[in-house]
Amino acid sequence: MIRVMLADDETMVRVGISGILASVPGIEVVGEACDGAEAVELAQRHRPQVALIDIQMPKLDGLSAAEEIRRTVPETGLIILTTFSQDEYISRALRIGTNGFLLKSGNPYELIAGVRAVAEGGACLSPKVAARVINSFGGERRTRSDLALRRVETLTEREREVLALLGAGLSNADIGRRLFLVEGTVKVYVSTILTKLNVRNRVQAAIVAYEAGLIGDTT
Numbered sequence: 001m002i003r004v005m006l007a008d009d010e011t012m013v014r015v016g017i018s019g020i021l022a023s024v025p026g027i028e029v030v031g032e033a034c035d036g037a038e039a040v041e042l043a044q045r046h047r048p049q050v051a052l053i054d055i056q057m058p059k060l061d062g063l064s065a066a067e068e069i070r071r072t073v074p075e076t077g078l079i080i081l082t083t084f085s086q087d088e089y090i091s092r093a094l095r096i097g098t099n100g101f102l103l104k105s106g107n108p109y110e111l112i113a114g115v116r117a118v119a120e121g122g123a124c125l126s127p128k129v130a131a132r133v134i135n136s137f138g139g140e141r142r143t144r145s146d147l148a149l150r151r152v153e154t155l156t157e158r159e160r161e162v163l164a165l166l167g168a169g170l171s172n173a174d175i176g177r178r179l180f181l182v183e184g185t186v187k188v189y190v191s192t193i194l195t196k197l198n199v200r201n202r203v204q205a206a207i208v209a210y211e212a213g214l215i216g217d218t219t
Contacts, residue, residue: 001026001027001028002026002027002028002049002050002115002116002119003028003030003046003048003049003050004021004027004028004029004030004048004049004050004051004052004115005029005030005031005032005033005039005042005043005046005048005050005051005052005076006018006021006029006031006032006033006051006052007032007033007034007035007036007038007039007042007051007052007053007054007057007062007065008033008034008052008053008054008057008081009034009035009054009056009057009058010054011034013054013104014032014034017052017081017111018032020108020111020112021111021112021115024112027112027115027116030046030048031043031045031046031048034057034058035057035058035059035060036053036057036058036059036060036061036062036064036065037059037060037065038059039051039053039057039060039062039065039069040060040065040068040069040072043069043072043073043076044069044072044073047073047075047076048076049075049076049077049118049119050076050077050078050079050115050118050119051066051069051076051077051078051079052079052081052115053065053066053069053078053079053080053081054080054081054082055080055082055089056082062080062082063080063089063092063093063096066078066080066093066096066098067096070096070097070098077099077100077118077119078096078097078098078099078100078118079098079099079100079101079102079114079115079118079124080093080098080100080101080102081102081103081104081111082101082102082103082104083103083104083105090129094200094201094203094204094207095200097200097201098201098203099118099122099123099124099201099202099203100114100117100118100123100124100125100203101124101125101126101129101203102114102124102125102126102129103126103128103129106126110124110126116171117169117171120171120172120173120174121171121172121173121187121190121202122166122169122170122171122172122174122202123166123169123201123202123203123206124169125203125206145211145212145213147211148208148211148212149212149213151196151197151198151208151212152197152208152209152212152214154196154197155193155196155197158179158189159189159192159193159196160214161179162175162179162186162189162190162193163193163197163205163208163209163214164209164214164215165178165179166190166193166202166205166206166209167205167206167207167208167209167210167214167215168209168215169206172186172187172190173186190202190205193205
């Protein structure tokens, strides 16, 4: 059972998202918060596998709440779920080490898939957010691509295969099935990849995979 906590200051939004998740077998909503401070408290109390957090909330904004949850409950996967996709929010979310960034305007199936992916150790980005990350961060596109390629050159062939599948949003279990590896071995590969690429989390590693052109290698 995937245990999820939801934080949003709009009651109707909480009811809607909670209803979507509650209708899915294998997902349980264990707490709902209406402000950032309550979100931190509930995460510390329930220690959910996934926390869905809005950005603009009273008492403590969602990104500050996510940062505190990351510090005090590091095992909880963090997904920012919001109507705002400004570059500054995306950039800060990535620096904090969130596992996903989804837009409320997205398809409910995107939300469900994102929760499952993060619960299994994966990552998720709304397609619109992924496009902005790839096209907007780090300067001129060709420069980013060249830098990403140089970083990927430090990886072994198998590590590049794992990175490509990670970038495509696959969980450790899915990567293991695709490459005929046990999940523990995949975890070791992922840890080594993060270290070699000098990135904090799977989302940042996925961005490197996109910029290096590895995603097309997953078919």
